[in-house]
Amino acid sequence: MFKRLLALFTRNDSPASAMPRAGSSTQPPLSIDEDERIQEAFLGLVLGVHSPQDIALNHFEHKSLKRLRSLADSGLGDVQLVPRMPSVLPRLMSYFRDPETTSKELADLIGRDLVSVTEVMRLANSPYYRRSSAARSLEQAVVVLGQRGLRQLAANLLIKPLFTGHKGHFSNLAGPLLWTQSEKTAVLYAAMAHDAGSDEFVAYLAGLVANLGLLVGCRVLDQAFDGQQTPSSREFRQCWQSASRDLAVGVARVWELPDGVGDVLQGLQVETGLPDTCASQQLYAAERLSELHCLHQHGRRELPAPGEFTASSLLQTYYPLMLSEMRRFTG
Template sequence: MWTRFKALFVSLPRTAAVLRGTSSASRAQRAPVEHSQGADIEQAFLGLLLGVHSPLPLALNQFELASIRRLESIADSALKDHALIPRVPAILPRLLTSFRDPATSSRDLAELVGRDLVSVSEVMRLANSPFYRRSSDARSLEQAVLVLGQRGLRQMVANIMLKPVYNSRRGHFSSIAAPLLWGQAEKTAAISAALAREEGDPDEFSAYLAGLSSNLGLLIGARVLDSLFDGSETPSSQLFRAQWLQASRRLTARVARAWDFPEPARDALASLQLDADVLLPACGRRLYSAERFSQYHGLLSRGRLPGSEGTSPRRLAHAEHFSIAMQTLARFDRRA
């Protein structure tokens, strides 16, 4: 199963580029950006989200035009006042403060988690899952915290905070997109953190948080589609997909800033808005690479691989990322 997956990543060059569309709905007649093979992975994943696997080289229809305008309007607005923007989890600022404090102990974190019974049950479940491969079960919260370690506990708490955001609203598009976006974001976060750890970045948690949050704009974009969809037109053009992706990326970066994410996480998310052929900073390169690996993993499991057997994504960060990504994704397969 993994032979073809490996073939796509083992010969990657050291630069990274991202597919980007035009920035305004008023440029509806402009030809879409030419896709690189690496961007084909992202495009195939967007096909899953939108339910349109073969977009057409057409001008924006009225539904697409209205959706792009609405999404860009939200990105330019005061986010806290908009109904489609997820509310920041109330506990997030306090947790981020604790996570940044090197003096915070496992006992401190256990006490913080212990105030929430849902968090307690999730800590116990995860500590005793195949993901950690223990010979005997953890039987107390403090034992479970030791199993997870500060790294695992911080990542788990971030998951608990953000997962409800993906499940809070459902419509025609978001009911399809939300579970795909959350599952892929979990994998992106884990790979991004693993790459940060491999490269000696001391702020591994910011890399994880950026990965876990990377799909927030796409989630809001799906909610925008829900709010305007009447069944008469579909998001079927290549140009819409490029503009929707770009507007969603910009919105993700704005939400991260509004939620006061750590600066490295904000920088990583903001870098995904850069134009094609721009060399990404280290944090953005890791996030971009992690996204492609996690998206490809999801496509592979659904039989939606892009291109032919000879396809090789170009300009997708370091080839050395492959083994780290494979080890991380294998742990998800065991957990499932």
């Protein structure tokens, strides 16, 4: 647990952090076939159906897609399906952006959540920080962690329960997996933002919430599922993911997250090929590579040497960075 958390909070410059930046003008794609195979295999884990077929939509698939589209058209008003933003998150983001915020003010804000208090104190007193004396107050622990580590920890603690607190066949199957992949995406995308001199926290937040649409999609499947039919068609998978992308953008806007979060999620909504903007290309790469790492951990893919990795040139660019960051993330 601590090794994974520490990987989120401490990132020293290393050879991996000197990776070239991606951009549509300098990184023409070689092939996105492997990118698509990674994505399809990961969705197989999410849905529990590993071999989609080129068949017509069944009744269950039709019903689920119709509900997803109506949810987006209705302004995401169904509180049973669409997660509400953690109430403390807006103030937390505001505090982190205010250079005048004191450690005591941050401690007071976090102190309203006993789980956060426990995790902050435990991490601040872990062997990694090698303090001569233990942090005995929440304010001391805030100082030890620093603002970067604290805000990422806080984002995790606030958003993770959304992925693990819903019951249902597909939510139970996919929730923990989607959360794990979200964490890895956030770590990779924040590392890319660090290298590009962009806002790491906005990138980290975008990575964490990028799967909220898929999470809502799983809740919709739960409501329609009677055990008779499964999401087996390739057409459903494509439509379901596209609708879930729309929902993720909608959730980011309803939550009033920083503009950069909604913009980069919006940029992922392309029918074919790679996204047009550099920021969305980087998030696309972080998603595919984190999916690959999840597949590896589930015994579905091997991790080849960098020179043997065949995918789009965009993914090849960031593959060594993924290997480096995931070693830190998994300990």
